[in-house]
Amino acid sequence: xxxxxxxxxxxxxxxxxxxxxxxxxxxxxxxxxxxxxxxxxxxxxxxxxxxxxxxxxxxxxxxxxxxxxxxxxxxxxxxxxxxxxxxxxxxxxxxxxxxxxxxxxxxxxxxxxxxxxxxxxxxxxxxxxxxxxxxxxxxxxxxxxxxxxxxxxxxxxxxxxxxxxxxxxxxxxxxxxxxxxxxxxxxxxxxxxxxxxxxxxxxxxxxxxxxxxxxxxxxxxxxxxxxxxxxxxxxxxxxxxxxxxxxxxxxxxxxxx
Numbered sequence: 001x002x003x004x005x006x007x008x009x010x011x012x013x014x015x016x017x018x019x020x021x022x023x024x025x026x027x028x029x030x031x032x033x034x035x036x037x038x039x040x041x042x043x044x045x046x047x048x049x050x051x052x053x054x055x056x057x058x059x060x061x062x063x064x065x066x067x068x069x070x071x072x073x074x075x076x077x078x079x080x081x082x083x084x085x086x087x088x089x090x091x092x093x094x095x096x097x098x099x100x101x102x103x104x105x106x107x108x109x110x111x112x113x114x115x116x117x118x119x120x121x122x123x124x125x126x127x128x129x130x131x132x133x134x135x136x137x138x139x140x141x142x143x144x145x146x147x148x149x150x151x152x153x154x155x156x157x158x159x160x161x162x163x164x165x166x167x168x169x170x171x172x173x174x175x176x177x178x179x180x181x182x183x184x185x186x187x188x189x190x191x192x193x194x195x196x197x198x199x200x201x202x203x204x205x206x207x208x209x210x211x212x213x214x215x216x217x218x219x220x221x222x223x224x225x226x227x228x229x230x231x232x233x234x235x236x237x238x239x240x241x242x243x244x245x246x247x248x249x250x251x252x253x254x255x256x257x
Contacts, residue, residue, distance in 0.1 A: 002043065003043055006048075010057050031053050073170060079109075090176040103192050120156075129210075133202065134220075140169045181204075183201045185249075209224060
């Protein structure tokens with residue numbers, strides 16, 4: 001199949017992009033960044049946006065910088081920007097470890113960090129990283145910019161706190177101290193498949209344990225044996241996912257020991 005007809009817009013500034021989004025969001029307008037989720041859905045006509053607002057020409061959204069103890073990641077930064085440590089210290093190594101588990105290389109060259117968070121797939125590795133580290137997300141609209149704590153951002157399967165006319169312009173991850181250790185474990189049927197369960201453990205001044213792929217949204221859990229509410233489908237029972245959750249958490253913890 002081929003996508004349904006749509007109107008294409010290519011803004012060159014953030015202001016132009018959010019202006020177009022304000023105008024066309026009520027008419028089923030969508031942002032196009034990496035397109036690795038939206039475009040396949042359009043090809044199958046599972047998504048039929050009337051307007052596409054392509055932000056790839058907005059240069060100010062393509063940068064990464066450190067500021068006030070955060071790594072700030074713009075909306076158009078690709079997955080493969082993290083293949084090598086993008087910042088010194090544990091955070092750079094953590095991101096370089098996790099990125100290798102994201103889909104396949106061609107997808108990593110086009111898909112974006114912020115796009116993964118805006119899509120909010122429970123199996124997204126970057127969503128798990130954001131939830132575990134306590135990321136801040138900056139959303140901009142014609143009304144201004146607001147900062148959303150990650151605890152309020154994810155609201156269910158592919159559901160976020162973003163308003164239809166808001167553009168996720170930046171994600172901020174806290175930098176980690178030199179003494180920080182981490183462990184990451186993911187289970188999928190084949191390399192590149194969606195994760196059925198994954199865990200990220202970060203040990204610094206405190207120990208953070210994040211669980212993803214198991215529930216409707218990734219989240220920090222209080223302890224390795226915390227109760228979870230697993231997704232279920234005809235192939236994978238809740239008990240199977242619960243068992244996978246225990247396994248990936250244990251493996252991630254072992255990497256930190």
